[in-house]
Amino acid sequence: MTERINRQWLLARRPVGMVSASDFEFKQEPVPELADGQYLVRNLYISLDPTMRGWMEDRESYMPPVSIGEVMRCSAVGQVIESRNPAFVEGDIVSGLLGMQEYAVAGQGFIHGAPVPDGMPLTWPLGVAGLTGMTAYFGLLELGKPVPGETVLVSGAAGATGSVAAQIAKLEGCRVVGIAGGPEKCSLLTDEFGLDGAIDYKADDVEQRIKELCPDGVNVYFDNVGGSILEAALANLAKGARVVLCGGISGYSEKVPPPGPRNLMNLVMQRSRMEGFIIIDYVARFPEAAAKLAKWVGEGKIVHREDVQEGIENAPETFLRLFRGQNIGKQLLKVGEAT
Ligand SMILES: NC(=O)c1ccc[n+]([C@@H]2O[C@H](COP(=O)([O-])OP(=O)(O)OC[C@H]3O[C@@H](n4cnc5c(N)ncnc54)[C@H](OP(=O)(O)O)[C@@H]3O)[C@@H](O)[C@H]2O)c1
Numbered sequence: 001m002t003e004r005i006n007r008q009w010l011l012a013r014r015p016v017g018m019v020s021a022s023d024f025e026f027k028q029e030p031v032p033e034l035a036d037g038q039y040l041v042r043n044l045y046i047s048l049d050p051t052m053r054g055w056m057e058d059r060e061s062y063m064p065p066v067s068i069g070e071v072m073r074c075s076a077v078g079q080v081i082e083s084r085n086p087a088f089v090e091g092d093i094v095s096g097l098l099g100m101q102e103y104a105v106a107g108q109g110f111i112h113g114a115p116v117p118d119g120m121p122l123t124w125p126l127g128v129a130g131l132t133g134m135t136a137y138f139g140l141l142e143l144g145k146p147v148p149g150e151t152v153l154v155s156g157a158a159g160a161t162g163s164v165a166a167q168i169a170k171l172e173g174c175r176v177v178g179i180a181g182g183p184e185k186c187s188l189l190t191d192e193f194g195l196d197g198a199i200d201y202k203a204d205d206v207e208q209r210i211k212e213l214c215p216d217g218v219n220v221y222f223d224n225v226g227g228s229i230l231e232a233a234l235a236n237l238a239k240g241a242r243v244v245l246c247g248g249i250s251g252y253s254e255k256v257p258p259p260g261p262r263n264l265m266n267l268v269m270q271r272s273r274m275e276g277f278i279i280i281d282y283v284a285r286f287p288e289a290a291a292k293l294a295k296w297v298g299e300g301k302i303v304h305r306e307d308v309q310e311g312i313e314n315a316p317e318t319f320l321r322l323f324r325g326q327n328i329g330k331q332l333l334k335v336g337e338a339t
Helices: 051-055 131-144 160-171 183-191 206-213 227-234 265-269 279-298 312-324
Strands: 005-011 024-030 039-047 076-083 093-096 103-106 151-155 175-180 197-200 218-223 237-245 273-276 306-310 330-334
Touching: 005 312, 024 312, 039 312, 076 103, 131 160, 131 218, 131 237, 131 279, 151 160, 151 227, 160 175, 160 218, 160 279, 175 183, 175 206, 183 197, 197 206, 206 227, 218 227, 227 237, 237 265, 306 312, 312 330
Parallel strands: 151 175, 151 218, 175 197, 218 237, 237 273, 306 330
Antiparallel strands: 005 024, 039 076, 039 103, 039 330, 076 093
């Protein structure tokens, strides 16, 4: 058998400010022999997620940092092509933290595969029925607790998480306004995702537009971006509002984190609550959420978009698309073909 060569991306250095392709190093090395309990996965789709930016920093968060010289951690879906683990057989489709590479030796450290339900499209476990969809599901329903007739505001609304959160809020009978960058994304929010209003944060006075589009105030704000957009949302809270802190991508590339919102006192005045969460806390309920999301997509109740780039050599550039706002929907990279 010819030797398999693994093309992989390692973390070369810790980024300062905006991440760049030169923060990664390309490496090719033979795939090692499997030990007992291990199985070899050929990656098919790699998921690019903003949280990976945090893993590149030398700081503990909900997961340890990626070490310099280590394969960049990321989620992927792949196919088992060799196994010395009785729970996995050749041909199985699995998802997990398989890394920014073509082959993953799974069954060690953080590298494990969870079976993908039969018949589910290969990309869904990374997006709409995976971590981003489930983040939208639990964040909105468990923390936001939307009530029919309420107004829900979502930032990052054309992205993987935001687009699903906004559409779940519509399914819950709410009026939903989305915030995104640029006219193309804003048209998508109203024309394709069915939202009631859209705000282009790159062109509009965000605080003023929220006031116009949410005249009775915002009951639930699902925040993916933080910064000045969070501040504009806090300025427009209805009494008893719930602010769901999902992410703060506007600050991920800042060398020095900007000071927090200046108007936190609005939470006091409006008797409101602001709460953050990390999706892995809901792991026991993942099957419930994945099944519900897949059903909604199957029934056409949730429209989801994917931005699929190709080729392992393009992994760092594909990751950068998230921070440049180039992706519409879930950012993925296709690196292999299932057999
Ligand atoms: N809490 C959790 O467990 C959890 C889990 C998953 C994701 N998240 C968070 O959810 C958020 C969305 O993640 P995702 O995977 O769904 O990514 P995404 O929304 O599909 O992609 C990122 C989007 O962020 C927007 N963006 C980039 N820079 C920005 C800036 N400076 N200001 C405002 N918007 C900016 C861009 O959209 P525009 O073109 O509209 O700017 C870009 O398309 C992230 O903050 C992520 O960290 C949290």
